[in-house]
Amino acid sequence: MIREVFMPALSSTMTEGKIVSxxxxxxxxxxxxxxxxxxxxDKADMDVESFYEGYLAIIMVAAGEVAPVGAAIALVAxxxxxxxxxxxxxxxxxxxxxxxxTAAPVAAxxxxxxxxxxxxxxxxxxxxxxxxxxxxELKVDLNSIKGSGPHGRIVAEDVEAAAGKAQPAxxxxxxxxxxxPPQAAPAPAPAPAKPAPQPVPAMAMTGQTVPMNALQNxxxxxxxxxxxxxxxxVGYTITTDNLDKLYKQIKPKGVTMTALLAKAVxxxxxxxxxxxxxxxxxxxxxxxxxxVAVAVAMEGGGLITPVLQNADRLDIYSLSRTWKDLVDRARxxxxxxDEYSTGTFTLSNLGMFGVDKFDAILPPNQGSILAIGSSRxxxxxxxxxxxxxxxxxxxxxxxxxxxxxxxxAASFLQDLAxxxxxxPQSLTL
Numbered sequence: 001m002i003r004e005v006f007m008p009a010l011s012s013t014m015t016e017g018k019i020v021s022x023x024x025x026x027x028x029x030x031x032x033x034x035x036x037x038x039x040x041x042d043k044a045d046m047d048v049e050s051f052y053e054g055y056l057a058i059i060m061v062a063a064g065e066v067a068p069v070g071a072a073i074a075l076v077a078x079x080x081x082x083x084x085x086x087x088x089x090x091x092x093x094x095x096x097x098x099x100x101x102t103a104a105p106v107a108a109x110x111x112x113x114x115x116x117x118x119x120x121x122x123x124x125x126x127x128x129x130x131x132x133x134x135x136x137e138l139k140v141d142l143n144s145i146k147g148s149g150p151h152g153r154i155v156a157e158d159v160e161a162a163a164g165k166a167q168p169a170x171x172x173x174x175x176x177x178x179x180x181p182p183q184a185a186p187a188p189a190p191a192p193a194k195p196a197p198q199p200v201p202a203m204a205m206t207g208q209t210v211p212m213n214a215l216q217n218x219x220x221x222x223x224x225x226x227x228x229x230x231x232x233x234v235g236y237t238i239t240t241d242n243l244d245k246l247y248k249q250i251k252p253k254g255v256t257m258t259a260l261l262a263k264a265v266x267x268x269x270x271x272x273x274x275x276x277x278x279x280x281x282x283x284x285x286x287x288x289x290x291x292v293a294v295a296v297a298m299e300g301g302g303l304i305t306p307v308l309q310n311a312d313r314l315d316i317y318s319l320s321r322t323w324k325d326l327v328d329r330a331r332x333x334x335x336x337x338d339e340y341s342t343g344t345f346t347l348s349n350l351g352m353f354g355v356d357k358f359d360a361i362l363p364p365n366q367g368s369i370l371a372i373g374s375s376r377x378x379x380x381x382x383x384x385x386x387x388x389x390x391x392x393x394x395x396x397x398x399x400x401x402x403x404x405x406x407x408x409a410a411s412f413l414q415d416l417a418x419x420x421x422x423x424p425q426s427l428t429l
Contacts, residue, residue, distance in 0.1 A: 001077075001078040001082070002089060003052065016067060016068045017040060018065070018214055019073065030056050032050060032051065035048065044337070054079070055076065055079070056075075057074075057075045057086030058075050058087045060075065138159060142159075215303075223361055226364065246425060255317065258347075260424075262308050262319065267427065268415050272408070272415065275368050276367070290310065291343050299331070306330050306339060315429075344366060350372070354374050356394055357396055368397055369397070370395055370396075375392065
């Protein structure tokens, strides 16, 4: 039996996927549950496993190419005898990578023959089949190798580098690598087998037209959705002297200002559940959890919003450790969908760039987003008319007017300012 392998839907908003790399090559044996391909969705690179066993007969969408969700990207033969027939079938159907809308349903993962690998972060080293075989041949300890492949996967080049080979052979030629002695001279580390995450150059040349990557296209779609939402904005000035003092005290313990602000917002949201709610079909959906998403700019373009789940229940030290882990994995596109798509309230902080104030665009399925400017010394007068210098920052909140009204937003900002100005120590309890 010959089965088509379809581009899987790895998130609810995914319409197309990019093949980052094929873990298996044409002709390889495929086991059920074994990683076959790495696919770039809107905001992450995900390992995809096979639901059945057989032989990967032909790859129809090569690494670096894009295919719509539901498109056939490969053919798998049940037996070796069927490989030639499958290759002939795949070669005769070049349009398989771009099917009509009647392609196999993407909601049924079994029909696609692939499943998302969600166990990649379980602490075990992920090793490609070829790397494992090569390590056995070259007597290389896999536990001593740091992987350079997608998500830290150990690939064949890593094993060869560990064995002292200066010029690793291509993956397709591993079975013909001569048993040459290791090079005595140190060699530069080999380039990773996976393609660059984005084709976008760091600095586009004048006059160039550069296509958007998957993450940037996802941002475009989200922003287009926000145009249909009636929004309003409210600004507030918050004195940060006490917060800055607290930050200096606990920064050596690994606490970040982002975690402090997220914690302050989460605690304030406990008193203002409406600001944590969203609009759904002529109703207001009140969220059971307070999940604070924080916008992070990605190298190569676009942004992602890692989510600090249950931020109101975590202590500030755990929150800071969680935030560091989320950012590290966001930079390498290793976040799981629920780690960037479950936010109930969003923070966007441009204060580190010296921005005084700005307005943020409301994300889909949320009622509010808070834009935070930089904290700066300001000359202010107290109630007695005496002049003094205080550090202050401007915050602007954008709200969905179908759910939240001006008085609701103003009351939230007032309580947030009171917490930061008079009792920031409570954030460490």
